[in-house]
Amino acid sequence: MKLLFFDDFKLGVLKGDAVVDVSDAVKDIPHTGPHNLISGLIERFADYKGRLEGAATRGQGKPVSQVRIRPPLPKPYNxxxxxxxxxxxxxxxxxxxxxxxxxxxxxxxxxxxxxxxxxxxxxxxxxxxxxxxxxxxxxxxxxxxxxxxxxxxxxxxxxxxxxxxxxxxxxxxxxx
Structure with a gap:
């Protein structure tokens, strides 16, 4: 699964040449910004993997050319x-x-x-x-x-x- 942030730091999954917004699948992870969200997701990935796969399968993708790809780890700890x-x-x-x-x-x-x-x-x-x-x-x-x-x-x-x-x-x- 290829995870990324796009546009206003929405969480997405890259499927071919399209980005599917999967932000709703992880909205219950406590976070104050994208750096906390991705860290929380990494810590809990086993619990969220199925949700992300389902959201990516059901969601409509936007062409990569129509989104702004953001840093995947905006503020890494190290x-x-x-x-x-x-x-x-x-x-x-x-x-x-x-x-x-x-x-x-x-x-x-x-x-x-x-x-x-x-x-x-x-x-x-x-x-x-x-x-x-x-x-x-x-x-x-x-x-x-x-x-x-x-x-x-x-x-x-x-x-x-x-x-x-x-x-x-x-x-x-x-x-x-």
Missing amino acids: IVAMAVNYMEDGTRAEPAPINAFHKSPNSVIGDGDTMVLPDVPATIFEGEAEVALVIGKKATAVGAGQAMSYIFGYLNFIDGSARGLPPSGNTFYQMK
Whole structure:
């Protein structure tokens, strides 16, 4: 099931090229905004999955071209990213050591929104396509064999970076 927020942060299900409004199916989840709604839904997904599937089947969809797609997780509690998580260019024989870093939850934007660049003396700003995993339940010291059972879903993510900053102090967070 492909969940999304659209227009005025209505909850929808993507079915092909159409978005079906399923907001009524989750209106009883206590929330003060879309960030609480999606967090509450993730916590209670087993209870709401059938309702969402039914609403998506019965509902009339709107073409994707006629809606504004919003951030799927408008204010995530935490964003942890991994540096040097690629191997496809052939320059590495084995994965690099784990090098995690935090990204600001304020940096989340929606489809077609403008990425605000920091006022830093970078030589270039880059947007790198990533796959983001949404962790659906509390996880501590999880082994590789169990890791997938903690993932609620995934989404596309553009990691904005500033490159070529002068080497004075800790600029890593500034460039991300």
